Amino acid sequence: MANTGKTPSSMVAFCTRPWHSLAALLAVLVFATFAWGFYLLDHYKDDGFFSGYDDLSISGFLLRDVAGIPNSQRLLSLVPPAVVGVSDRGVNATVLASGAIVGANGYVLTTLHSVASLPDIDVHVRTTTGVKRYPAQIVKMEPKHDLALLKMRTGDRFLFFVMAGTQAMPVATPVFGFGYGVRGGTVFREGRIVGNNISLTTEASTISHLLASDAVYSWEQNGGPLVNIAGELVGISIAVTSPSGQTQGYAVPAHVIATHFQDVVKFKIAPPPQVPPAAVQQQPPASTMGTLVAAPYAAAVAMPRQQLPPQQQQQQPSAQQPASAPWWAMARAQVAREGGNIGMNVAAPAGVSPAAGALPVMPAVPVLAVDADHGFELSIGGxxxxxxxxxxxxxxxxxxxxxxxxxxxxxxxxxxxxxxxxxxxxxxxxxxxxxxxxxxxxxxxxxxxxxxxxxxxxxxxxxxxxxxxxxxxxxxxxxxxxxxxxxxxxxxxxxxxxxxxxxxxxxxxxxxxxxxxxxxxxxxxxxxxxxxxxxxxxxxxxxxxxxxxxxxxxxxxxxxxxxxxxxxxxxxxxxxxxxxxxxxxxxxxxxxxxxxxxxxxxxxxxxxxxxxxxxxxxxxxxxxxxxxxxxxxxxxxxxxxxxxxxxxxxxxxxxxxxxxxxxxxxxxxx
Amino acid sequence: MRYEKCVPCSRTIGWVGLVVNIVLTAMKAFVGLVSGSQAMVVDTMYSAKDVVTSMLVIIGMSVSDKPLDEQHPYGHGKIEFVLSLIISVVFLLVTGYLLVHAIQILVDPERHRTPHIIALWAAVVAVAVNIFMYAYAKCVAAEVNSPMVRTLAKHSHSDATASAVVAGGIIGAHYLGMPWLDTAIAVFETLDLLYLGGGVFWDAYKGLMDRSIDTPLRGKIIALARSVEGVVEVKQLRSRHVGQEMLVEMVIGVDDALSVEEAHLICEAVKTEISRKLAHIGALHVSAEGCAKAAPASARRNAGSDDLVSELDG
Structure with missing residues (x-):
């Protein structure tokens, strides 16, 4: 006690000193400690300190699965379980749109126009036991960006997409457009970003801050994920019919999605693309993969490699081929029969499309257009x-x-x-x-x-x-x-x-x-x-x-x-x-x-x-x-x-x- | 006590200490688990110990102060020992588990992890809070001269030291490239806690076994009894703790020529003398026996009492 015993009884009494402010300060400090702790709990995924946490993200699997840079073939084998189909609840309901799982506990993003008029929504997910249908409901809508966030009604856990940093997405970045095909197959196309920060006027509304990509070519990709080489979600694809009847591919970028939906889903935002070599080495070896994740999903990842029909992997028709037109007609007919109306994005005649039939490349837009409207706002707890x-x-x-x-x-x-x-x-x-x-x-x-x-x-x-x-x-x-x-x-x-x-x-x-x-x-x-x-x-x-x-x-x-x-x-x-x-x-x-x-x-x-x-x-x-x-x-x-x-x-x-x-x-x- | 404010201050400090320690316990446990700091988790046990001690004092004051009843003619004081014993066993088990855990990590270099920096912050905050509580309790202890508050001050002081050590460990782990330091400090602190917890356990055990009160205190009682006019010798002294109180039975020797009435008066005088001079005397039973040779009391008074303690102890 001698070292800190500075308060002998002859000294000034404690209560005559300015202890009130000191006590208040300490209380604030304690409170701040708790606040920091809760913030860490909330954001541990973003905090570099907790890099070794167990996760079900696609990019995590890519890194874990094979060391080195993932290629498109590996993407194709890993991504499909996180690409889902969205349909009405009927027994024979056709898949009307694709979707992307963005949260391990069953959050799905898709386009709003695809689901807005459906009384009941089912989400089709590829699992170890074949395609499984989960009932789902809309948790949040964002009509300005034609997005809907669905929650599958289940306690199961799913493989999900990590959000890519898309604030400044350079044109010509390679991307991969995924979709859930009508027959349950994977629609896939490799392409590039051909434009960014685009505003698109459709018959229904104007959607701003879009990316344009030639990787989106089919209606079946509507609502599906646009993925980068690391398996991160670049955006949610929107397929638009141009006045000349051709399909144009756009995507709502990930940072816009994060801005509008992070109050519901705590998205995992991908770290900057340069992965330090040390971090890669720290990843557990591939042989331990099964122990790191819930058992069914470890298998779910392995499954599509055998199940995916080879012809679908090669399915990369030319851009102008209206491959999905018959499907679209069928889906429409079915929904109409049930008294609904299926939304469709049709570009307005005076749209931004500069040349009919071609994807709008925006020459006026600088290559690195930074979107200042999204993601730069201060946020508290998401x-x-x-x-x-x-x-x-x-x-x-x-x-x-x-x-x-x-x-x-x-x-x-x-x-x-x-x-x-x-x-x-x-x-x-x-x-x-x-x-x-x-x-x-x-x-x-x-x-x-x-x-x-x-x-x-x-x-x-x-x-x-x-x-x-x-x-x-x-x-x-x-x-x-x-x-x-x-x-x-x-x-x-x-x-x-x-x-x-x-x-x-x-x-x-x-x-x-x-x-x-x-x-x-x-x-x-x-x-x-x-x-x-x-x-x-x-x-x-x-x-x-x-x-x-x-x-x-x-x-x-x-x-x-x-x-x-x-x-x-x-x-x-x-x-x-x-x-x-x-x-x-x-x-x-x-x-x-x-x-x-x-x-x-x-x-x-x-x-x-x-x-x-x-x-x-x-x-x-x-x-x-x-x-x-x-x-x-x-x-x-x-x-x-x-x-x-x-x-x-x-x-x-x-x-x-x-x-x-x-x-x-x-x-x-x- | 120089100020009027000291009276309410002395009444509230127990509760203030309890609340502060509960908050600190929660904070340290939370931060320790979030940050992955072994030492911080162990440090939690210091605050938890203070919480439990405060609660025991409060329970001790309410339950053991319950009046005697037919089922408990000796009062309810032993509830404190029973509770202390149970709690100290739980405390020792938890601390032991933490020790084993910390050692396991310490010997496995692959599991050495630098804790998150929040642990350092929390440790510094804990030190600050404990120093504040120490200054507060020290003042109250000095002004109202309460041993209980002095204990509180002592605990706050040792807690501040413990948290400072934790902070040092995290600094070492973070900035000096010694990730094992945090765990090493956890091991060190669990050992300290085991020692402290062992002390609590031993005290409770002694109390339950009706172990006699400490030798110096017994000497004091004997000396006090002898100082009373008419007491020839202290023939027997039996003592034990019941809660915060001591129960004492003694047989004194008086001149066998005295009447029963006179002997009784001497016994009463002994009782008054002892309970006036010593605190925490719960019950004092004095009986007198005649003894053959009555030496003058004043001659015996100067004789050292220490050597008598051993021969008289019953």
């Missing part, structure tokens, strides 16, 4: 700062709307995540449940402190609410996102109508509001107590007496919440008021508690079922919720404050306008 702000803002707005009128916040949140961020309902639902757990938990505590919650009522209804949300969750999973969007739009429409009603029949409503305010909380409770026979026979099975009534009061809210991911207060408050005969304030208070319990149930089911079946990964919904919860909470407080400050009529106009806009947007999109 989220771009812009996205974080956007999500927080959305949560804030939904909170304000919810706090203002005590309903409709959930609709804004879910609709916003769907429309502006392109997330699928499978991801939105758990996020929404979690957000509601926090927001309504806080509201429930507030309401309980104010003595507004009639617990006897709530206790009887809560199980029904939870049951409803569980049933709703599974119903919601079974139905299509488009249908959910329509229902959601109808709800928003209903709410805007209600807003209008309140604006024009102000007098009457106001009376009720005032009387509800004037009534004490006990009066509401008394009414409920009376209705439930609480007063007279407290001990004699008061709650079980009326299951039908409880079910009517509790179940619909749960169902709505489960299917749509909204709080369900929209349904519950009127039910409580007009069917349960509770005053408005009590109705809102009771609903907040019910929503809380329903959301707890929903979150529990969504996470256990979702993770168990491979529907979701736990980090993405959790981190989304973490971003949104504070915004929603603060928004709720602001909304409640606005309710007191702004004139009621103005609030109602704002509310009605917002809801109307939401409903129009939702209904028009779907």
């Amino acid at each position: 989220y771009q700062v812009g996205n974080i702000v956007g999500l927080a803002l959305l949560a804030l707005i939904s909170g304000v709307v919810g706090g203002m009128m005590t309903m409709g916040g959930g609709v804004i949140q879910v609709a916003g995540m769907m429309i502006f961020f392109g997330y699928g309902m499978y991801l939105i639902r758990p996020v929404a449940y979690l957000t509601n757990v926090f927001v309504y938990g806080a509201a429930a505590i507030r309401n309980d402190r104010a003595g507004l919650v009639s617990w006897s009522n709530v206790r009887a209804l809560a199980p029904w609410g939870v049951a409803g949300v569980v049933i709703g969750y599974f119903i919601g999973n079974a139905i299509d996102d488009a249908i959910v969007a329509i229902i959601l739009g109808l709800f928003a429409l209903l709410m805007s109508l209600k807003g209008l009603h309140e604006i024009f029949y102000d007098k009457k409503e106001k009376d009720i509001l005032v009387s509800a305010n004037a009534e004490s909380a006990e009066a509401g409770d008394a009414a409920v107590d009376e209705l439930l026979g609480e007063k007279k026979a407290r001990a004699v099975t008061p709650e079980s007496a009326d299951h039908t009534r409880n079910a009517i009061l509790g179940l619909p809210m749960g169902l709505v919440s489960g299917i749509l991911g909204i709080s369900g207060g929209v349904v519950e408050v009127p039910l409580q008021r007009f069917f349960g005969g509770v005053s408005l304030k009590n109705a809102i208070a009771n609903s907040s508690v019910l929503v809380f319990w329903a959301s707890v149930g929903g979150a529990a089911v969504a996470f256990t079922h979702g993770i168990g079946t491979g529907l979701i990964d736990w980090p993405s919904p959790l981190s989304l919720a973490l971003i949104m919860v504070p915004g929603a909470y603060v928004g709720g407080l602001i909304g409640a404050r606005l309710m007191k400050v702004l004139p009621l009529i103005a609030l109602r106009w704002i509310y009605t306008a917002v809801m109307l806009a939401t409903s129009i947007k939702l209904l028009s999109v779907s």
Whole structure:
């Protein structure tokens, strides 16, 4: 103790020194340590220190398999398990597009137009036991780049692509276009990058920042991977029909993909191409490959070498041969028969294509065009700062709307995540449940402190609410996102109508509001107590007496919440008021508690079922919720404050306008 | 105690220490596993030990202070020994495992890996936090003169040293090209921890076996008893620990001409004297026996007591 014992009792007492700031500093340092640790956990794939981690990436296999520089033949033998086909769910459904596995736990990228109109999606994967079909759903859409991220509904692990660095992709870089052929074979062509940073105007939209490549020649490659010599994903191919009827090949580059989807998938971004010789030597020898990966996939890698028909390996028709035209006609016919419409990228007549029939080489573009729009943004935990702000803002707005009128916040949140961020309902639902757990938990505590919650009522209804949300969750999973969007739009429409009603029949409503305010909380409770026979026979099975009534009061809210991911207060408050005969304030208070319990149930089911079946990964919904919860909470407080400050009529106009806009947007999109 | 603030300060420091050590334990374990630093994982055990010690003190204060009841006429003090024994066994097993693991890595040069640099950062942060806690506890210990807080200060000091050693090891591994140093320090620290844990185990074992209290303390008790007017000799002294307290039974020799009433008064005087001068006396049982020759008490008072300890110890 002598060496550091500088504090004899005669010295200045500890508490008289500036220890506060020191303690705060230490706390920050400890916090920073944890933050760093979690960052490392999150990004260990990018950190050079953890190079020896076990991975299922194609490029990892290429390096591991044979030392030295991989050639195209080796690519052809390794890549196919990560190239998938995407089809409708029918028994004989034709593969409509290719896709690329970009995450070991079953994330698939493909073109959005290929899957947008499919009610159910199946992904065809080559495995050791032949082609296996996995049900999949859209996790996130990015219409601007015609991309869709799918998640296969399974806990299996897959060989996947590492993202290549494509910010400055030189023209003439050799690339390999892969596709999943109609009969399950591999469509493959070696080519080059012939243009970069291209904007393409199709009939549907304009897609920017594209690469052009002559390695994409067939419709079957649509959505498939464009791969470089190291087996890294350069881009997702888009095949476009030029006005003259020829197929032109483009690709959405990897850095654009990473920018838009890294909030869901933690992509492994390839290190710079110069692999130091030492790193290659450190790779385990080929003989240990089987022990390094999950058994089936070690075999899956070996399999295609025997199974791939030799003629397909040689299948490299000339660029102008419209090899897939018959297939395309067939696929279209099939989808049309089922009432759908298969998207097709057709270049607009006044497109950028400089010469008909030839691939657009952009002479004006410098060879090293650096895309400054993507990938240079600061990102935190995989989220771009812009996205974080956007999500927080959305949560804030939904909170304000919810706090203002005590309903409709959930609709804004879910609709916003769907429309502006392109997330699928499978991801939105758990996020929404979690957000509601926090927001309504806080509201429930507030309401309980104010003595507004009639617990006897709530206790009887809560199980029904939870049951409803569980049933709703599974119903919601079974139905299509488009249908959910329509229902959601109808709800928003209903709410805007209600807003209008309140604006024009102000007098009457106001009376009720005032009387509800004037009534004490006990009066509401008394009414409920009376209705439930609480007063007279407290001990004699008061709650079980009326299951039908409880079910009517509790179940619909749960169902709505489960299917749509909204709080369900929209349904519950009127039910409580007009069917349960509770005053408005009590109705809102009771609903907040019910929503809380329903959301707890929903979150529990969504996470256990979702993770168990491979529907979701736990980090993405959790981190989304973490971003949104504070915004929603603060928004709720602001909304409640606005309710007191702004004139009621103005609030109602704002509310009605917002809801109307939401409903129009939702209904028009779907 | 110079300030009014010292009173609340002395009450909260136990909890502050507990919370700080829990956070440090979590941080060291987390960083140790993420960074792959053996020494950092072992260093976790130092903080974990402090957490457990603090908890034992808290449990000791609540459970062993429970009043006597019919089932436990001697109180609940031994719960502390039982808990210490169990915890020290677990502690020794975990530390032993870490030792074996560290040695296995140490002897296999292929497994020597430089830990991630985050471990160095975390070690430095841990040193800073422990120095802060040391200064804090030292101040409280000095102002309120609490041995328990002094122990806390001592632990913070040794933890800071341990973390500093870890930091040194990582610096060596990182910047001096000695990746084995981290593991070597892990081995060294596990040995230190085994020694410390062994001490806790031995104390708990002694307590459960009703081992007598330390010789110097026994000498003190005998001397105190003898200093009382009317005590001719200390015939027998039996002592044991129950939790934080000591239970003492003694037989004193008094002049056999005295009446029972007088002898009893002398016994009471001995009790008062001892419990006034010594802390942590849980129960003190003094009985008197007559003894033939009554030497003047003042003459005996000066006699050294150390030689008597061995012959009287029961």
